[in-house]
Amino acid sequence: MTALALHGLVKRFDQKVAVAGLDLDVPTGSFFGLLGPNGAGKTTTLSMAVGLLRPDQGTAEVLGHDVWVDPVRAKALLGVMPDGVRLFDRLDGAELLAYTGMLRGMDRAVVDQRAKELLDVLALADAGRTLVIDYSAGMKKKIALACALLHAPRLLVLDEPFEAVDPVSGSLIRDILQRYVQGGGTVIFSSHVMEVVERLCSHVAIMADGRIRTVGPLEQVTGGRELEDVFVEVVGGRIATGEELQWL
Amino acid sequence: MAVSLFARLKLRVLRNGFRGKPARVVMFVLSLFFGVWFGGGGCLALIASMQPAYPELTALVPAFAGALLVLGWLFGPLLWFGVDETLTPAKFALLPIPRRTLIGGLLTAALIGVPVAATLLATAGLVVGTAIGYGVLPALVSALGVVVGLLMCVALSRSVTSAFANLLGSRRVRDLAAIGLALLAALLGPAQIFGISALSRADFSRLERFADILGWTPLAAPWSASVSAAHGDYLAAIGKIGIGAVTTALLLWWWSATIERAMLGATDASGPRRAAGSAAPVARLFGRLRWIPATAEGTMVVREARYWWRDTRRRANLITFAVLGVFLPVLVNLGSSPAGLVGDDADFQALPDNPAIHTATMVFVGVLGAIAMANQFGFDGTAYALHLATGVPGRREVRSRIIGYSVYIVPLIVVISILVTVLAGKPSEVPARIGTLLGAYGVSLAACVLVSVYGAYALPETSNPFAVNTGGGLAKSLLALVAMIGSVALSSPLILAAALTGKLWTWLALPVGLAYGLGAVWLGVTIGGDAVDRRGPELLVAVTPRG
Ligand SMILES: Nc1ncnc2c1ncn2[C@@H]1O[C@H](COP(=O)(O)OP(=O)(O)OP(=O)(O)O)[C@@H](O)[C@H]1O
Numbered sequence A: 001m002t003a004l005a006l007h008g009l010v011k012r013f014d015q016k017v018a019v020a021g022l023d024l025d026v027p028t029g030s031f032f033g034l035l036g037p038n039g040a041g042k043t044t045t046l047s048m049a050v051g052l053l054r055p056d057q058g059t060a061e062v063l064g065h066d067v068w069v070d071p072v073r074a075k076a077l078l079g080v081m082p083d084g085v086r087l088f089d090r091l092d093g094a095e096l097l098a099y100t101g102m103l104r105g106m107d108r109a110v111v112d113q114r115a116k117e118l119l120d121v122l123a124l125a126d127a128g129r130t131l132v133i134d135y136s137a138g139m140k141k142k143i144a145l146a147c148a149l150l151h152a153p154r155l156l157v158l159d160e161p162f163e164a165v166d167p168v169s170g171s172l173i174r175d176i177l178q179r180y181v182q183g184g185g186t187v188i189f190s191s192h193v194m195e196v197v198e199r200l201c202s203h204v205a206i207m208a209d210g211r212i213r214t215v216g217p218l219e220q221v222t223g224g225r226e227l228e229d230v231f232v233e234v235v236g237g238r239i240a241t242g243e244e245l246q247w248l
Numbered sequence B: 001m002a003v004s005l006f007a008r009l010k011l012r013v014l015r016n017g018f019r020g021k022p023a024r025v026v027m028f029v030l031s032l033f034f035g036v037w038f039g040g041g042g043c044l045a046l047i048a049s050m051q052p053a054y055p056e057l058t059a060l061v062p063a064f065a066g067a068l069l070v071l072g073w074l075f076g077p078l079l080w081f082g083v084d085e086t087l088t089p090a091k092f093a094l095l096p097i098p099r100r101t102l103i104g105g106l107l108t109a110a111l112i113g114v115p116v117a118a119t120l121l122a123t124a125g126l127v128v129g130t131a132i133g134y135g136v137l138p139a140l141v142s143a144l145g146v147v148v149g150l151l152m153c154v155a156l157s158r159s160v161t162s163a164f165a166n167l168l169g170s171r172r173v174r175d176l177a178a179i180g181l182a183l184l185a186a187l188l189g190p191a192q193i194f195g196i197s198a199l200s201r202a203d204f205s206r207l208e209r210f211a212d213i214l215g216w217t218p219l220a221a222p223w224s225a226s227v228s229a230a231h232g233d234y235l236a237a238i239g240k241i242g243i244g245a246v247t248t249a250l251l252l253w254w255w256s257a258t259i260e261r262a263m264l265g266a267t268d269a270s271g272p273r274r275a276a277g278s279a280a281p282v283a284r285l286f287g288r289l290r291w292i293p294a295t296a297e298g299t300m301v302v303r304e305a306r307y308w309w310r311d312t313r314r315r316a317n318l319i320t321f322a323v324l325g326v327f328l329p330v331l332v333n334l335g336s337s338p339a340g341l342v343g344d345d346a347d348f349q350a351l352p353d354n355p356a357i358h359t360a361t362m363v364f365v366g367v368l369g370a371i372a373m374a375n376q377f378g379f380d381g382t383a384y385a386l387h388l389a390t391g392v393p394g395r396r397e398v399r400s401r402i403i404g405y406s407v408y409i410v411p412l413i414v415v416i417s418i419l420v421t422v423l424a425g426k427p428s429e430v431p432a433r434i435g436t437l438l439g440a441y442g443v444s445l446a447a448c449v450l451v452s453v454y455g456a457y458a459l460p461e462t463s464n465p466f467a468v469n470t471g472g473g474l475a476k477s478l479l480a481l482v483a484m485i486g487s488v489a490l491s492s493p494l495i496l497a498a499a500l501t502g503k504l505w506t507w508l509a510l511p512v513g514l515a516y517g518l519g520a521v522w523l524g525v526t527i528g529g530d531a532v533d534r535r536g537p538e539l540l541v542a543v544t545p546r547g
């Protein structure tokens, strides 16, 4: 059973082809890392997978439900944390969680209890009535993650969840996600932090120029080497300066 | 020169904004068309007014037209167009630019735009008219006045919007601002009525004297200089131009002071951290609105209602309507009507007591009440992604937004109706007014919902609630205009009914208006909601700010 199945996804912006016929199967219960250089098309792919961006071609299925044909069922199973998207940031943290929960039609008492727990665990409780717009970048990431987790989805899609969070919060988020996967959930996330991916993931995919270059279980992809070396080899590109920047 | 750099920057940003955006090009061409239309019309009128053959026109038109122009530049951006913040002061905060250069540069950049060109075209009529009627030297003086007047208008609109934005941006003074505006409206109303009734009683020589005085105030001085010059009074002409120049300088100084604050990031700081209290999260979200049922839809209504107050941009719209909604009907219904300007024509004097006129005013106010919804998705920007990712049904999306906004507007409408009728001494008309207003408001809501789904556009992410993207000012006003014309047309059966049924309307208006409005809202929710279901992702793209 695949938790997320993407088939033949294509997205063009004007002339630029951001995603060029992408196929990806994320097995249920896997902890899936999506890697790729800047501009590879990770954000575009994940947006199309969760129903935020309409693909030019191709399909996306969440646990057997097509996101674009049967959005209600698919979206109920999904927890999403998009990148570069604002939150309803003129609410404070607790209000935002309450809003997200009630929006999903959850029971009021459950929302209250889970929201409080999440705020405590993620160390956001002492922000009090500070509006989310006045949160720091890392705090915003954390509250967005809490919003994605609140309804206990079956599949979590996270775009760069570890960007801007401090080491303590980072470990905390790792722990939360690991526990979530042990409980039978599936996570797919994009990241540029190789150590995290190496430590967490059961599967990885490396994409470049809108295509998947390598995909498979972590050990199979790395073959005993460092993930970073594999990444550089697959993607190509320079990692050292030559004669330039003498003035620096 | 650094200043010309600003101009080039603005032009470059404008040009890049058109790349791959045919809709923007269309908007721009349309705005050029309107600019030429109005500017050209004004130009011809002013040329005619400066002919020696029409001394009474020369005495009145330049002064009154100038005063109108200044008022337009003052209120237009606040109420209608917004300001083009392509070059936001905050974007220059990190660059080592002296303040003088910055102000000069920003002013130069502000001068590049269709409204400025249209104003210049219109007022150039003064120069041409003076040249034709009175010769070269007066025309030269007149040209100087026109340039000073243009600078004054631009400086005025920039400084006022900037100051107003600062005022509304800080949460602590927002209540003060609301009260201040309401007070201003309350004062403006009677002042206008007084002025109009004085005008209607005045004979020509009084009007002329009034224009004369106006010509010595900053409202009309730069343009009135042409008249003085035409009469050979060069001393007075130079004095008037001086008044304009000094006003401009003062406004620029004020602007630079407010810019400084804007650059220091006097944005929406929510003040010191306040303790969370012990209330449960859901109860906290609902707060005083706990009478709204705690369902998914109820929660959306509450969030929307909170946002109309917490979001500076939305609040600015709300306050503007509150001011205008009170002020407009008071003006039309209590003053001896604008017809008083025309003179003692009996037909015109009879107009205000006609129920159709009352109804028309009410329809207009009702229509205006919903205009703030015309870009409701733009206010939220990419935050809409949450609703899209959650799969909120389109009809629920639209309905909750309508209810959340109406939490403010419907009570306001009722208060306005009561206020106007009681002030007019006709309390028996209250139900009729409320009915008409609600009917028009409902129709306008429906129209604005459709516009907001199909014509959504991104707003820049700044603290200035009046800021729009390049070309956004026209988009904003055109879309709002489309919604307004559409809803006035669709509300016209109400006006017609008022005219046809006469006295009976007093009793029919409330049930008929209510049913008409509710029917329109139901239609808007159905059509608009299904459109949201169909084009949710496209809506998200449309409201994503991307330069
Ligand atoms: N709305 C858009 N309009 C035009 N081009 C876009 C748009 N969104 C993305 N692109 C282009 O599509 C390509 C892929 O972008 P995407 O954001 O998916 O990359 P990414 O892998 O998430 O990169 P990063 O690691 O920097 O987040 C880029 O070349 C980008 O310029």
Ligand SMILES: [Mg+2]
Pocket (backbone or CB within 6 Å): A042, A043, A044, A083, A159
């Ligand atoms: Mg990305």
